[in-house]
Amino acid sequence: MRNLTDTDLTEAVIASFNGSERFKEIADSLVRHLHAFASEVQLTEEEWFAGIDFLTRTGHITDDKRQEFILLSDVLGLSMLVVGINNRRPPEATESTVFGPFFVEGSPAFENGDDLGAGAPGEPCFMEGRVLDLNGEPVPDALIDVWQADEDGFYDVQYADLDQPRGRGHLRSDADGRFWFWSVKPVAYPIPADGPVGELLAAGARGPMRPAHVHFKIEAEGFQTLITHVFADGDEYLDSDAVFGVRSNLIGHFEHHEPGAAPDGSEMDVPFWTMRYDMVLAP
């Protein structure tokens, strides 16, 4: 293992890894592609160090409220690729999309009809739907986690001085698989561009915008967990999502209403929106 030329070096590194069969499979492929990348572009020492520095800063900006490595994976299309690899479902099932960096464990519990917005700035939006199986039968008691940005394009966790959740919560489908809640109308927003991922986008002359969407994570016994978004129809960024997450059948219709009666019987004295989207789970 002395005096290794480039190709011998790759083989020596691969040969050095043992461990479980799966670990070795992953390590071998990772080393082979990592070395092929460096050789292919003839990576300079300055570029190598810029990469070390980039990863270091990505780690340092990451905390329990900001996950810059997930954001990096998102803008490199890796997240969506992994979603695709792992969620090959029957065409009737609702498709998955990226998890994103803003999910928080332990969101507050709500009942159907509650306001998950909880004071988030934005136009009121009534969202409803049913959780169904592939045959259209209701899935009761599904755990539905919802999180979204407000009308300024920020998630609650992006406000340094906000210490309670807003536009975030979980509820359960009723006996008919129905769920309904109030929140705010989502808007298109830029992914956080003040960190290393923002630098990467700037260097690549790429935009940071994501089309308006609401995140859903739906778990029910006997079904695959569904992690997805509902995108807002008509959004100008549906074809240039910074994280490549749009699927046509994940686009929901957001309907605008003048003040008056809302679908849940409440009387609204301001304009509001409604959106109805059914979630179809694969077994």
Place this chain on the structure above:
Amino acid sequence: MRNLTDTDLTEAVIASFNGSERFKEIADSLVRHLHAFASEVQLTEEEWFAGIDFLTRTGHITDDKRQEFILLSDVLGLSMLVVGINNRRPPEATESTVFGPFFVEGSPAFENGDDLGAGAPGEPCFMEGRVLDLNGEPVPDALIDVWQADEDGFYDVQYADLDQPRGRGHLRSDADGRFWFWSVKPVAYPIPADGPVGELLAAGARGPMRPAHVHFKIEAEGFQTLITHVFADGDEYLDSDAVFGVRSNLIGHFEHHEPGAAPDGSEMDVPFWTMRYDMVLAP
């Protein structure tokens, strides 16, 4: 850019990057290899998240005294590959090897003959050599940075309670290109295995040991900067260096002596070592 299949996704991500020609070349190759890796191993969502978590923890353990991303690059053989790509030198020149994670900017200045050990535990070792050009002519006034581990296998920066440098410093070659200093005999040591890189080695059933060595960084006007080690002959880990850094012609002869006169005329009352190694710079 909706409903992308895996291959379309890779092409869409590549197409999204613009910027400078060099940036685009690197981004394209990186995305292509990253996606090919994930597809090849059919990376699961759990494995993807384990990777996110691994990188996050690697970032969090990195600070101004510990560079876990360089250590990661080292054990994956990437550092040595980049050294090879960027340091194709005439065969007469001293070869380069990995920089490692323990270099510190602004090491203390010494004169020839001084003790760089500065209290580091270990058997005294007198090191000397000449800085030469490819024709064997002396290179005077070369800036020689030296850093090494002590007999317990630790660099100064690995001691949480040590606030001054030890086994680390810089000096200059004299008019004849000569340099000489005291330090301690280096020993084989494990790279830090209490972090994410240690977990990676354990998962791969790999050892963490590096053969005994002293780091040198040599800068002189009109010459390429040389970043290298001198390895100790006879070390049992010369053929299994955890970071793949050994080159046969970087192995120096460390000679053991009973108490008595040292090469610089000093009288030693304990056993000591000597090592002589010439550094040949490429223009």
